[in-house]
Amino acid sequence: MYFPRPFLAALSNAVLPPLLAIQVVLASSLAEQMSSVLTFIVFCLFFQIMLPRTPPWDRWVILVSGAAIGMAVFAQPYLPVGTLSDAFAGPAISLPIGAFCLLVMGKRLTGMAELHLHSPVTGGRFLVIQGGASRFLNHHLKCLHIPNLRGQLYGVDIVAAGRLGLQTRKVWPRSLDDFWIYGHPLLSPVTGQVSAASDGADDQALGASDRTAPLGNYVCIQCDDPDSGRVEVCLAHLRKGSVSVAKGDVVKIGQLVGEIGNSGNSSDPHLHIHVHRPDGSGNPLSGDPIPFRFQGVRVLRRNRVFTIPD
Numbered sequence: 001m002y003f004p005r006p007f008l009a010a011l012s013n014a015v016l017p018p019l020l021a022i023q024v025v026l027a028s029s030l031a032e033q034m035s036s037v038l039t040f041i042v043f044c045l046f047f048q049i050m051l052p053r054t055p056p057w058d059r060w061v062i063l064v065s066g067a068a069i070g071m072a073v074f075a076q077p078y079l080p081v082g083t084l085s086d087a088f089a090g091p092a093i094s095l096p097i098g099a100f101c102l103l104v105m106g107k108r109l110t111g112m113a114e115l116h117l118h119s120p121v122t123g124g125r126f127l128v129i130q131g132g133a134s135r136f137l138n139h140h141l142k143c144l145h146i147p148n149l150r151g152q153l154y155g156v157d158i159v160a161a162g163r164l165g166l167q168t169r170k171v172w173p174r175s176l177d178d179f180w181i182y183g184h185p186l187l188s189p190v191t192g193q194v195s196a197a198s199d200g201a202d203d204q205a206l207g208a209s210d211r212t213a214p215l216g217n218y219v220c221i222q223c224d225d226p227d228s229g230r231v232e233v234c235l236a237h238l239r240k241g242s243v244s245v246a247k248g249d250v251v252k253i254g255q256l257v258g259e260i261g262n263s264g265n266s267s268d269p270h271l272h273i274h275v276h277r278p279d280g281s282g283n284p285l286s287g288d289p290i291p292f293r294f295q296g297v298r299v300l301r302r303n304r305v306f307t308i309p310d
């Protein structure tokens with residue numbers, strides 16, 4: 001049975017910060033209260049980095065919960081001091097988690113010039129669900145030691161965050177059409193020549209995925225960059241029957257090349273994009289990976305939210 005991860009994310013964003021705030025409000029000593037405040041701060045940071053966001057209201061929940069904590073602290077100025085174990089119980093867990101969050105956030109892809117692409121999606125608010133320089137934020141980095149997959153190392157996965165910040169039109173999605181990103185127009189992020197285009201793979205049912213053909217339907221576009229030389233931009237998991245270009249076509253920035261779908265190794269509809277230096281084998285997943293970002297958008301790390309007008 002398919003359990004929708006976007007629903008789980010929305011639920012956790014709505015419920016977890018208030019639960020942590022209640023812990024502060026119910027504290028029976030100053031030591032317990034301060035320990036709970038620290039736990040609240042660290043875990044909210046953890047949720048914002050690790051769990052899929054539901055922008056923008058996920059941050060409002062944290063702000064309101066924080067305001068409730070502030071009022072509780074001012075309303076209880078004469079709490080007993082409490083014991084040492086009260087004071088250390090929370091930080092023993094939250095401080096290592098806080099250090100982990102800062103470490104993960106501080107990681108940067110280094111060693112290669114970053115390519116600036118145009119966004120392949122416009123007309124909405126989008127959310128990065130996999131991306132960044134830590135394998136805790138970007139599952140593509142797990143391909144580091146697999147030569148025929150290493151080209152997608154700095155890949156990024158993107159979904160649309162529609163009304164209420166949800167990835168889906170319904171709270172509990174039942175079909176691919178319930179996802180805002182499904183069928184969204186996909187635009188070429190560069191001017192170049194189509195080096196590979198594949199269509200005809202079925203869109204996977206929710207929760208299923210095809211590991212034998214991980215990219216599903218895809219379009220690869222090659223162009224020359226002053227720093228990196230010949231590069232190839234690969235756009236994958238396209239909707240069956242939507243690919244509108246063929247190998248050899250010259251495409252311009254912003255030209256329609258297909259629609260976002262759920263083909264290949266994709267359990268929920270999303271766009272996969274990576275850039276690599278092709279190794280001549282014709283494999284869109286091999287070669288040297290190249291970091292990239294979209295013009296006007298900061299580092300494409302998990303939970304980066306960006307809005308691109310039409």
Ligand SMILES: [Zn+2]
Binds near residue numbers: 157271
């Ligand atoms: Zn991907």
